[in-house]
Amino acid sequence: MASPMADEDKSSLATASASIVEQPKDETAKEDVMPPPASSSNDKENVLEEIDLLGNGKVIKSILRRGTGETAPIGNEVTVHYRGTLLDGTEFDSSYSRKDPFTFTLGAGHVIKGWDVGVASMCKGEIAELLIQPDFAYGERGSPGSIPPNAVLKFKVELLKFAPKKKDKTMMSSEERLEAASASKEEGNKAFKSGDIEGASRMYAEAKDMLEGSEEWADAHAAAAKPLKLSVHLNLASCFLKSEAWLECVLECTAALKLDNGSVKALFRRGVARTHLAEYDTAKVDLIAAAKADPRNVEIRKALDECKKAAAEYERVSSQTYAKMFAK
CATH class of the missing domain: 1.25.40.10 (Tetratricopeptide repeat domain)
Structure with a gap:
């Protein structure tokens, strides 16, 4: 599995999950938006609203349960549960399986771009599915052993809480x-x-x-x-x-x-x-x-x-x- 952090962040965030951590930019990453996977009838019934967050198909959010209050502000520490899969349903990472929620600083570049975009649109308690195109995930490099090159990723994300980042x-x-x-x-x-x-x-x-x-x-x-x-x-x-x-x-x-x-x-x-x-x-x-x-x-x-x-x-x-x- 890929290194969980960019080198400069390893010391302070070494426990972050590899599946959502930002990888070095791939300048040759394809800009084409790959079509979303066919959803099961059960998925369609559960979706309350579908939103193209950037207007270009790069990050599409399907709300499965609405949250309450305001959306998570950039710079806050957010805590989430998540499950990541490929388009064929293959699971490559899950905090639910580990029973260990993941915390990161929103907008700090510690995670893949699709996560910074998607989680910033969520409210506390919200559950959403994020469909993320390769150039907002791992691009042409993928993540050896778990995520192939140019992979469109699906994440079920539950925003548990967020708060201003604590001072040292x-x-x-x-x-x-x-x-x-x-x-x-x-x-x-x-x-x-x-x-x-x-x-x-x-x-x-x-x-x-x-x-x-x-x-x-x-x-x-x-x-x-x-x-x-x-x-x-x-x-x-x-x-x-x-x-x-x-x-x-x-x-x-x-x-x-x-x-x-x-x-x-x-x-x-x-x-x-x-x-x-x-x-x-x-x-x-x-x-x-x-x-x-x-x-x-x-x-x-x-x-x-x-x-x-x-x-x-x-x-x-x-x-x-x-x-x-x-x-x-």
Whole structure:
């Protein structure tokens, strides 16, 4: 598959999909517009509107589901799901299959021209099919191993979200980083409440990154960052509990306890995670401390009982195993 980025963009966008990334211009690319493929009756029924975006047949958009609000502005970071096929229906790339949406800066030339044109015409939530002629895709060169020369491409694209491109944190003031971290945390909370644990983890991780080194900020901003940082660590720990990433949960709780050594939530979540890691002694220490700090918390008591039962069962099985070994 072709290199995903132009050389100057590889370092910052190395994870971009090869199927949509701009290739070097081919000055000999054909200008003729190839005819669109015959659509199935089902495709025709699903199309709400067909638009020739440039008026020359180079990029034709068929709207399958309308979005809401304004179209994505040039310069914004856009996040999409997509499926790319050749005219014969052969799939060469799909973010749906990977379960990993793709994010890029609109109009920056990081993707093929047909994508910059097509996605710029879409609203949030819109699903469209883009029919892209070769000179707005890969031209005569194609993409070895996946896209032949002079290929007309079809992309089903779903615009998930867009927002102004975030500033590099090294170029931001401590106040700006506080605001950005708070905004990311709120987005994470929304995602968590909706059941999108992966999305929540991603937003909390962004907030955590923005607050890195906040203890060295000026006094007022450092003081404001501390409770926010604690909350982000705790929320990440909660996400890791949900996704059963026990070690990651332990690490986030430990970071939270460095900020507040009496945090009941951190002690409880670390105790639960350590139980699942079969670290029963340290798990009991955490859960007993949490229970003492919040003696009426039924959930903590339940977790402590489960830890004790798991530890006892472990000892029973271990004793039987050792007994059999020595009996031989």
